[in-house]
Amino acid sequence: MGKIGYARVSTTDQDLSLQLAALSAAGCGVIRSEKITGSTVAGRAELRTVLDFIGKGDTLVVTRIDRLARSLGDLQDIVRELKAKGASLVATEQPIDTSTAAGKAFLDMLGVFAEFETNLRRERQMEGIAKAKAAGVYKGGRTRIAADEVRRLAGEGMGPSAIARQLGIGRASVYRLLSPGKVVSQDDRRPLDVPL
Structure with missing residues (x-):
């Protein structure tokens, strides 16, 4: 039965030292840390290592739940995985301890508010x-050119300039799509409104 700490910051210029000190003070024998965004669990190798390693009677310790997950779905997935392994979750700066009913309830409430904040930010x-x-x-973002539409209009007899005007793209893009792999110099181009 041991305590395993997990610390995370979102960017490489942020400092992990406060989290690491708090996890050491909480009695964590093993502490894993990473500098990566936390909107999903995907791509967070250190967290995955902790979740794979943790076992029955162990406790995952974080300073705050936003260091662990930013969405309610991810938080619930992590808590379910810990529960299935017989492990629990504790946050040093929040009254969260999933081995108690009150701690579980508080965790769920915090998760809802964290997701609400993320959704508000997106809105x-x-x-x-x-x-x-x-x-x-x-x-x-950049305009996506519909190559099929360019070819269809050219097939109907529309000239490169007219196609470019209709689709709101550059004439050079029309030429590139109609002559893939061939570099068309200014001198090689057909007159502007002559159908291909």
Whole structure:
């Protein structure tokens, strides 16, 4: 029966020292840490190692649950995996101890609020993008060119300039799609509105 600590920060310029000190003070014999975003469990090798290694009677110790998971779904998956192995979860800075009924209830409430905060942040971001688009400031990502549509319009006899205007893309893109692998110099191009 042992305590295994897990510490995480989101970016490489953030410092793990406070978390590591708190986990040592909590009596963790083993502490794993990583610098990686925590929105999902995927890609977090150190956390995966802890979850694979932890066994019956062990306790996973974190400073706060947001160091462990940012979504309620991921948090519940981790807690279920710990429970299936006979292990528990404790947070040093929050009244969380999944070996007690009160600790489990508090964990569920914190998980709901953490996910709510993430969703609010996403909504604010989308509102900001919509406002920027309305003001003409935000143009979005690169336009994806529908190659099939370019070829279809060319097949109907439409010229490169007309295709480019209709699809809102550059004429050079039309030429590239209609002549894959061939570099077309300015001198080699057909007159602008002559169908291909």
